[in-house]
Amino acid sequence: MDMIDDxxxxxxxxxxxxxxxxGAIKRVIEGEFGHVRIRGEVGRxxxxxxxxxxxxxxxxxxxxxxxxxxxxxxxxxTQPEExxxxxxxxxxxxxxxxxxxxxxxxxIKPAGMGALMALLExxxxxxxxxxxxxxxxxxxxxxxxxxxGVVTSPSGAVIRDIxxxxxxxxxxxxxxxxxxxxxxxxxxxxxxxxxxxNAMTPGGALPRPDLLIVARGGGSVExxxxxxxxxxxxxxxxxxxxxxxxxxxxxxxxxxxxxxxRRAPTPTAAAELAVPVRHELLAWLGGQGARMSQALSTTLVxxxxxxxxxxxxxxxxxxxxxGPRQRLDVLxxxxxxxxxxxxxxxxxxxxxxxxxxxxxxxxxxxxxARRDLDRLSARLAPALARAVAAKSERFxxxxxxxxxxxxxxxxxxARRDLDRLIAGIxxxxxxxxxxxxRKIDAMDRLRETLSYKATLARGYAVVRGDGDVVTTKAGAxxxxxxxxxxxxxxxxxxxxxxxxxxxKTAPKAPDQGSLF
Amino acid sequence: xxxxxVTEMSFEQAMAELEQVLGQLERGDVxxxxxxxxxxRGAALKARCEAKLKEAEEKVxxxxxxxxxxxxxxxxxxxx
Numbered sequence: 001m002d003m004i005d006d007x008x009x010x011x012x013x014x015x016x017x018x019x020x021x022x023g024a025i026k027r028v029i030e031g032e033f034g035h036v037r038i039r040g041e042v043g044r045x046x047x048x049x050x051x052x053x054x055x056x057x058x059x060x061x062x063x064x065x066x067x068x069x070x071x072x073x074x075x076x077x078t079q080p081e082e083x084x085x086x087x088x089x090x091x092x093x094x095x096x097x098x099x100x101x102x103x104x105x106x107x108i109k110p111a112g113m114g115a116l117m118a119l120l121e122x123x124x125x126x127x128x129x130x131x132x133x134x135x136x137x138x139x140x141x142x143x144x145x146x147x148x149g150v151v152t153s154p155s156g157a158v159i160r161d162i163x164x165x166x167x168x169x170x171x172x173x174x175x176x177x178x179x180x181x182x183x184x185x186x187x188x189x190x191x192x193x194x195x196x197x198n199a200m201t202p203g204g205a206l207p208r209p210d211l212l213i214v215a216r217g218g219g220s221v222e223x224x225x226x227x228x229x230x231x232x233x234x235x236x237x238x239x240x241x242x243x244x245x246x247x248x249x250x251x252x253x254x255x256x257x258x259x260x261x262r263r264a265p266t267p268t269a270a271a272e273l274a275v276p277v278r279h280e281l282l283a284w285l286g287g288q289g290a291r292m293s294q295a296l297s298t299t300l301v302x303x304x305x306x307x308x309x310x311x312x313x314x315x316x317x318x319x320x321x322x323g324p325r326q327r328l329d330v331l332x333x334x335x336x337x338x339x340x341x342x343x344x345x346x347x348x349x350x351x352x353x354x355x356x357x358x359x360x361x362x363x364x365x366x367x368x369a370r371r372d373l374d375r376l377s378a379r380l381a382p383a384l385a386r387a388v389a390a391k392s393e394r395f396x397x398x399x400x401x402x403x404x405x406x407x408x409x410x411x412x413x414a415r416r417d418l419d420r421l422i423a424g425i426x427x428x429x430x431x432x433x434x435x436x437x438r439k440i441d442a443m444d445r446l447r448e449t450l451s452y453k454a455t456l457a458r459g460y461a462v463v464r465g466d467g468d469v470v471t472t473k474a475g476a477x478x479x480x481x482x483x484x485x486x487x488x489x490x491x492x493x494x495x496x497x498x499x500x501x502x503x504k505t506a507p508k509a510p511d512q513g514s515l516f
Numbered sequence: 517x518x519x520x521x522v523t524e525m526s527f528e529q530a531m532a533e534l535e536q537v538l539g540q541l542e543r544g545d546v547x548x549x550x551x552x553x554x555x556x557r558g559a560a561l562k563a564r565c566e567a568k569l570k571e572a573e574e575k576v577x578x579x580x581x582x583x584x585x586x587x588x589x590x591x592x593x594x595x596x
Contacts, residue, residue, distance in 0.1 A: 143528035144568065154578050159595055163576060171574030176593055178578055192585050206579070206587060278572050281527075285565050288534055292558045295541035299551050302544060 022096030029101060033092035038064070038103065039111055042084045055080055057088060057103070065102040066090070072106055075184050078225060080108050083122070085115035116221060120228050123255060127230070132237045138261045139242045141273060142210050147173045148274055149209030149241070151193040154178040158217045158267045165271035170278040175209055181216040186226025190214060190256075191235035198240050211274055212241045214256060215267040218249040227254035236260050246270035456487035522560045527568035534561040 016024070043056030043063065051070030056063050066088065073079075080086055090105040110116045127133065148166070152158050154176055166172055177196060179189035193214075200208035214236065216227065226232065227247045236243055237259040245260035246267045257263040264270035448454070452462065463470045465479025476482055482493040520529060537558040540546055546554060577590035 142526075143531075144526070146571075154593065154595075159593075163574075163595055167574055171572045173573065174576045174593075175590065176576065176578040177587075178581070189585065196579075196587055200587075206590065278569055281565070281569055285562060285569065288538060288558075288565075289562050291538050292541060292555060292562070295538060295544070296551060296555045299541065299544050299548070303548060 019096065022094070022099075026094045026096060029092055029094055035089075035091055036103070037087060037089050039085075039087050040064075042080045042082050042086055045080060045082050053080070055105075057086070065100070066105050067102055068105045068108065076108065077184055077222060078108075078110055078116070081119065084119055085111040087111045113221065116225070120255065123228070123230055123233070124258065127233055127237075127255070127259065132233065133258045137237070137259075141242045141244070141262060144170070144276060145172065145209070145211035145274060147175060147207055147209040147211075149175045149177060149197040149212045150215060151177045151179055151190055151197070151212065152215040152267075153181045156181075156217065158215050161266075161268045162213065162215060162271045165268045166275060169272065170275040170281075172275055173207075175206075180226075182219065182223045182226060187229035187232050190226060191229075191231040194232075194235040194239050194243070198238075209241060212239060212243040213246060213264075213267075213270045213274060214243060214260070215246040215270055216248060217267070218252065221252075224248050224252055224254050227256045229255070232256050233259050244270045244273055453487065456485065461486050522557070522564050525561075525564055527565060530561045530564040530568070534558055534565065537561065 038057060040057035040059050043058045045053065045055040047053050051073065053068040053073045055066050055068070057066050058064070068076075068080075086108050087110075088103065088105045088108040090103045090107070092101055092103050094101045110119065131137070150159060150162060152162075158181075159176060163174060166174065175197075177193040179193050180186045181190075194212065197209055197212055200206045202208045202210075214227075216224065224247060227245075233255045236245065236256050242261045244262045244264050245254075245256045246264040246269065247254045247256060250265035253263075262273055264273050452460075456462070462485040463476060464483040464485070465475055466481060467483075470476045470479060470482065480494065484491045484493060522530065525533070537554050541551060541554050541558065544551075576593045576595060578593040579587045580589050580591050582588050
């Protein structure tokens, strides 16, 4: 220190580069502390994915960083946890790049039994606080599991003890999941085995057990330590299959015992918890069969007894029918006489009726009827005559009332009326006729004045050919005969002449002739 | 009575119901017809129990694991 403080002496000191100094320090420290044992409390622990473990070791005043390489860490029986009192073995190295030093830990162990127990207590407290130890979480074991999964070492006394005891009590199917039961692999193996059994399918190729036994024989606390690991306790708590823990001897209690559904003091005891005793069950079953038969026969006997009791209380059937039978007998006895009496009674009535049935009676009746007939027929002819006479009388009376004079008078009156009416009609008719005649005459005179005949008188003539008036010369030529009418008569031309043919008609004749 | 068919009952179920049937039969307060039905059911339950007791088969196998610790199958375990 004095050398550095005193500049006057600087010239005599060799100069280091930083790296040289770091290297020098490294050599000194690693030479001096190549193998150390250090006791302290584990501080912060970090486990990056590289697998190396970084942790601090500390006491009340100082801290030293530590590193544990992957290979070392995986070999550890007890993994360091924060707060754990440990004794670490290793060497100190420096890290010149950062001016730091650290301890490379080659082994780390809890610092004695007390430290381990303290760790265990701490874990227990934590899991208990989470409720993993609660009685309510514990499931009942199946009475008779079909398949039992055993997590243990495949070699050794434990599995043999379990199998022997199972065989004695009730041989079952057993699946063994081989695990390391101590050492660094133990906890991971056991946790994986418990989870693995739970992952199986019931009835699958690897059939899922319906009961698990996690077993290990006795050993030191360190030997059993794997069963105190948190991952084991959590795997057991998560198991859906009921789980029996049987780790160590009766006095050893590990963390898994608190979370398992049942704790067995020994592996043998676990087998006893797992299955009932078969021959006891067979005996019990036989007993049940006997009880059942007994119960049924008791039932039958009791009912039979009851039936016969009731039967005795029943009256005899003969008694029930005695009365009616007696009545039947009595009535039966009366049946014959009653029939005879009935017939007798009818016979009497018949003879009574037939007594009055004689021919004289009939004859008398006939005679009476005949007399009535005679009497009535005697009255028949006079009655007819009387009836005719009465009707004739009525006829005559009616005819008398029929008088022809009245009719004649009526006819005469009617004739007079008729004559008078005829005379009236005749008069009226004559009057009317005269009037009409005068009108006709007047009109005829008018007609005469208007007639062509008057024209004839003035010198005109009418020519007719074959009866029809001819007005043309052609018509006149055609006619076989011509008739010329003059005022004083007709003249036939070409035949007999009835008069001289007027000249004026000549031009007409050819015209008339053309008509033919 | 449960709804589980007798042939599918576990030993424990069949056992419990057999006890129950017996109790009813022994009390003798059931009708005769019913007691016969009960008897028949009891007989079926007893047969079921017997069948389960006959299944006393010992078969021990160890699970084989691959290098990662995953189960690959079983192998018969010869442990005396």
